[in-house]
Amino acid sequence: MxxxxxxxxxxxxxxxxxxxxxxxxxxxxEEGMPVGRLQDRLDIAASTLSHHLKALVAVGLVTQTRDGTTLICRTNYTLMRGLLEYMAEECCAEGKGCAPFKLPKVA
Amino acid sequence: MxxxxxxxxxxxxxxxxxxxxxxxxxxxxEEGMPVGRLQDRLDIAASTLSHHLKALVAVGLVTQTRDGTTLICRTNYTLMRGLLEYMAEECCAEGKGCAPFKLPKVA
DNA sequence: CCTTTATTTCTATAATTCTAGAAATACGGC
DNA sequence: GCCGTATTTCTAGAATTATAGAAATAAAGG
Structure with missing residues (x-):
């Protein structure tokens, strides 16, 4: 990355x-959540929510699939894991006094 | 957190x-790096670097100790680890189809 | 085709951020 | 106290972001 x-x-x-x-x-x-339910749950204006979702989708952290009129949002687990792995590596590169750590493999 | x-x-x-x-x-x-060396290495204007360091210090990710006229910066490993653990947990809460993962303990 | 529900795009405003030059401050040595 | 080095604060301008109302678009059903 x-x-x-x-x-x-x-x-x-x-x-x-x-x-x-x-x-x-x-x-x-895995089942994800529709935009509308997110709106109800988090109590955010629809346009604001859409704006933020767009940002998450733009970087790949969230994906959307349409089911009729509702848009279902899901997190991209693989990408998130990749990000955490990157951070874990960058966080302890060169092993100078930092305990090395890695994320365990997915079962 | x-x-x-x-x-x-x-x-x-x-x-x-x-x-x-x-x-x-x-x-x-562990030895950290002085602000001035960071400036040389990364080729950032001093005021810009100071501005960004302030942001990192404000959230606790970086600490600074003075040694004469030079300010030595170090990362706060514990806090970073806490952040990664938080993300790892939030990333797979409720175990619905996500492989659970944790950061391994520090040796 | 019209209606309803779901969501986005448009628009505007207020606020924040990034950048860096210039001036100011901090520290240690003389 | 003054000087040099290190770093921050002040200042300002350009750019970006967050928020949300209003209007527009998308999809399905009648």
Whole structure:
């Protein structure tokens, strides 16, 4: 992962509203959650929510699939894991006094 | 960790310049790196660098200790680890189809 | 085709951020 | 106290972001 991509993804997550959105989607699991339900749950104006979702989708952290008139949002687990792995590596590169750590393999 | 704190820390890291600064400091290891050396290495205007360092210090990701006229910067490994753990947990809460993962314990 | 529901785009405003030059401050040595 | 080096604060301008109301678009059903 390029440092610019990592920064862009961290920036996308680095807003309280977007992090709440992301967390809600993580908790929704594989089935995901429609935009409208997110709006009800988080009590955000529709246009604001759409704006933030766009940011999350732009960096790949969230994907959307349409089911009739509703748009279902899901987190991209693989990409998130890649981001955490990147951070874990960057966080302890060169092993100078930092305990090395890695994310465990997916079962 | 509160979600606002996590967001603030992610935001601090979510800027290419600041992520470069942070990475350089991680690589400097325990001994840290003076502001001036960071400036030379990363080729950033002094005032700009100071501005970004302030942001990293404000959220606790970087600490500074003075040694004469030079300010030595170090990353706060524990806090970074806490952030990654938070993200790892939030990333797979409720285990709905996501492989659970944790950061391994520090040796 | 018209209606309803779902969501986005448009528009505007207020606020924040990034950048860097210039001036100011901090520290240690003489 | 003055000087040199290191760093921050002040200032300002350009750019970006967050918010949300209003209008527009998308899809499905009748």
């Amino acid at each position: 390029k440092i610019e991509d990592a920064a862009a993804r961290l920036e996308a997550l680095g807003n309280p509203t977007r992090l709440r959105i992301y967390r809600a989607l993580v908790r929704a699991g | 509160k979600i606002e704190d996590a967001a603030a820390r992610l935001e601090a890291l979510g800027n290419p310049t600041r992520l470069r600064i942070y990475r350089a400091l991680v690589r400097a290891g």
